[in-house]
Amino acid sequence: MTTKLDGKKLSNEIKEELKERVRCLQDKGITPCLAVVLVGDDPASQVYIRNKKRAAQKVGVKTLDNVLPASTSENEIIDLIYSLNNDPQVHGILVQLPLPQGINEDRVIQAILPSKDVDGFHPQNIGKLFMNKGELAPCTPNGIMHLLAKYDIQLDGKRVVIVGRSKIVGMPMIAMMLNANATVTVTHSHTQNLKEITREADVVIVAVGKAEFLTGDYFKPSAVVIDVGMNRNEAGKLVGDVEAASTADKVAFMTPVPGGVGPMTIAMLLKQTIEIAERSI
């Protein structure tokens, strides 16, 4: 029997707690405010932004829309970020990724004031995370840590294998797992004999962006499988990076797609926006 790691349920619980924290802030005359920067017309990004804004509204976090055409120059985006940095009503700044081709993502992220970097992508925040002194952490790995804690999954001394080394998930996940005293292995597109490595793991975090890339035989029966993937298969169905049909019922714990890691990402975004607002008191 595989236990489902229900991110949707936990994210709803977290959002209920956040509503209360927003009420406390409002009593002090503060409305937490998230500035959203969306450049271009990537359909997936438009859906994610819509979901983020909807969740923010439910919790009581105000959002400020900044929707720019794909033709916007890098310097224009950076100028917008500088103005949001200087806007006292803005607590968090979110730049939806990916940015259109030709825009240097690193330069844009580095323009965000680290104290308003609600996505935790600024090198200063990533550096602090690796020093175990993190304040603002990338939302997806942060959500995964909350989900594992909720289900009492111990990490101290456990073998954790991270499949994928992206800036959004794999890289910060390394830091968080090390901070939790796990023994961490990172695998990527150049890794040989991947199956031999994942089969030894107590926890496997898969973030490669390839539909159903890992099948059930990549995991041992006691494994905890965290699927960060969000892909459309040939039939247009939303599937993860792990093949659910061959994995479910073969491992101890697994996140569903949808309803696993995705909703936790949004809950963490709102939590961090509120934390920044609370620090302003």
Ligand SMILES: Nc1nc2c(c(=O)[nH]1)N[C@@H](CN(C=O)c1ccc(C(=O)N[C@@H](CCC(=O)O)C(=O)O)cc1)CN2
């Ligand atoms: N600035 C950022 N950009 C991106 C991030 C990020 O954390 N910050 N992560 C991803 C996309 N992402 C958030 O932006 C994200 C993806 C998916 C979900 C989600 O809730 N998914 C649902 C299913 C949604 C659907 O039906 O399509 C689920 O898993 O249940 C939330 C956030 C890239 N860019």
